[in-house]
Amino acid sequence: MPFTLAPLPYPAAALEPHIDARTMEIHHGKHHAAYVTNANKALEGTPWANAPVEKVLADLGQVPEVIRNAVRNNAGGHWNHSFFWSLMAPANAKGGGEPTGALASAITGAFGSFATFKEKFGAAGAGRFGSGWAWLCLSRGTLEICSTANQDNPLMHSAIGAAAGCAGTPILGIDVWEHAYYLHYQNRRADYIGAWWNVVNWSRVSELFAAGAKG
Numbered sequence: 001m002p003f004t005l006a007p008l009p010y011p012a013a014a015l016e017p018h019i020d021a022r023t024m025e026i027h028h029g030k031h032h033a034a035y036v037t038n039a040n041k042a043l044e045g046t047p048w049a050n051a052p053v054e055k056v057l058a059d060l061g062q063v064p065e066v067i068r069n070a071v072r073n074n075a076g077g078h079w080n081h082s083f084f085w086s087l088m089a090p091a092n093a094k095g096g097g098e099p100t101g102a103l104a105s106a107i108t109g110a111f112g113s114f115a116t117f118k119e120k121f122g123a124a125g126a127g128r129f130g131s132g133w134a135w136l137c138l139s140r141g142t143l144e145i146c147s148t149a150n151q152d153n154p155l156m157h158s159a160i161g162a163a164a165g166c167a168g169t170p171i172l173g174i175d176v177w178e179h180a181y182y183l184h185y186q187n188r189r190a191d192y193i194g195a196w197w198n199v200v201n202w203s204r205v206s207e208l209f210a211a212g213a214k215g
C-alpha cells in the first residue's frame with residue numbers, strides 16, 4: 001500500500017501555547033500531506049511502491065537516479081514528520097519536564113547534565129543553516145547530537161553515508177524548517193526551540209531509547 005497521512009495523535013490545538021494550532025494544521029495537513037503525495041508519485045510503478053518508508057530510506061542508494069532526489073526529499077519528509085508528531089504531547093499531559101530512568105542516566109553520562117544536553121541540542125537546531133533537523137541518536141551504545149539538511153535523516157546513513165549528516169538510531173528530533181514556527185515565532189527559531197521543550201514526550205523518547213539499546 002502506498003503511504004498514507006495518519007491523523008495527528010492529538011488535536012491541532014493541543015500543543016498551545018508553545019506550538020499554535022494554525023501552524024500544526026498547515027504543517028500536518030499541507031506540508032506533511034505533500035510529502036506523502038509526492039513520495040507516492042515518485043515511487044509509483046517501482047519495486048518500492050508498497051514498501052515501508054524505513055525500507056525505502058535504507059534502499060535510497062538503489063532507487064533509480066531519476067527519482068532518487070524526489071524520494072530522498074519526500075519519503076524523508078514523510079518519515080521525519082510521522083516521527084516528529086509522535087515525539088510531542090500536550091504540556092499538561094505527557095509533554096515537557098525531564099526524562100527519567102535509564103534515558104536520564106544516559107543523557108547525563110553523555111553530556112554531563114540535562115541542562116547541557118538541552119543547550120547542545122538547541123544549538124544544533126539553531127545552528128542548522130537554512131532548513132533541516134536536529135537529532136539525538138543512539139550510536140554504538142552512546143547518545144550523540146547531530147543535524148541534517150532538508151529532509152535528510154539518520155535512516156539514510158546506510159545508503160548515502162556521510163551525506164546524510166547523521167548516523168545511528170534517532171530517538172528525538174526537531175524540525176527547524178521555517179514552516180515549523182514562522183507563523184508564531186517569525187524569525188525567532190531559538191524561541192521556538194526553547195518553547196518546544198515544554199511539549200517533548202519523554203516517555204515516548206524513553207521507549208525509543210530502550211528499543212534502540214536492545215539493538
Ligand code: MN3
Nearest residue numbers: 031175177180
Ligand atoms: Mn516540517
